[in-house]
Amino acid sequence: MSVRPDGRAPADLRPVVLERGANPYAEGSCLIRMGGTLVHCTASVEAGVPPFRKGTGSGWVTAEYAMLPRATVERTSRERNGPGGRTQEIQRLIGRSLRAAMGTMAFGEFTIKVDCDVIQADGGTRTASITGGCVALADACRWLADRQGIASPFGTLVAAVSVGVVDGESRLDLAYLEDRDAHVDANVVMLEPDRFVEVQGTGENDTFSRAQLDGLLDLAHAGITRLYALQRAALGW
Secondary structure: OOOOOOOOOOOOOOOEEEEEOOOOOOOEEEEEEEOOEEEEEEEEEEEOOOHHHOOOOOOEEEEEEEEOOOOOOOOOOOOOOOOOHHHHHHHHHHHHHHHHOEOOOOOOOEEEEEEEEEEEOOOOHHHHHHHHHHHHHHHHHHHHHHHHOOOOOEOOOEEEEEEEEEOOEEEEOOOHHHHHHOOEEEEEEEEOOOEEEEEEEEEOOOOOOHHHHHHHHHHHHHHHHHHHHHHHHHHOO
């Protein structure tokens, strides 16, 4: 067994902190830290829906993702002309994942927009955005329900984590150095307790077997189960 850069065992998550209500202005918010990755997630309730939802009486949930210029070792420029291809792909993933967590969209013609802003990046920014964004979304749904006099439209917790094969070893929750050197890596999104929303897996520098894939999915499920418990504790459920 090789030694991970931070000394963790292969099946260990990095230290995780979920600070609910981190933004006093947003209807829901969560500051999530997973090791060296720090993401500020806010959920805002806005009147109106996209054109394809107008007149239906149903709402919508969407997400935006951005990385601050000095979230990484070297400064990156702001995307002033709109999100680039990578950013669009990530925010679509976050949006799909958070919509999967909804129990119903029948909460009136409102849009819940979840903004995930990466303050510090050390791998797993998209998965941390989903896990923290879920906490923010749950609180925004509660806020909306209280004002509309309805039951919360939120349904089931959703969380995500990365897994990969590094130096021939399957590992959970890859930090940047591991993600950079991984032969195989994947992002796994699940609904509590055991439903898959999305699996994004790639043989970066090698192919992988069915047995390896099954092992990675089992590793991800175990890690995500621990994330559910942290989400529940943050939400006071």
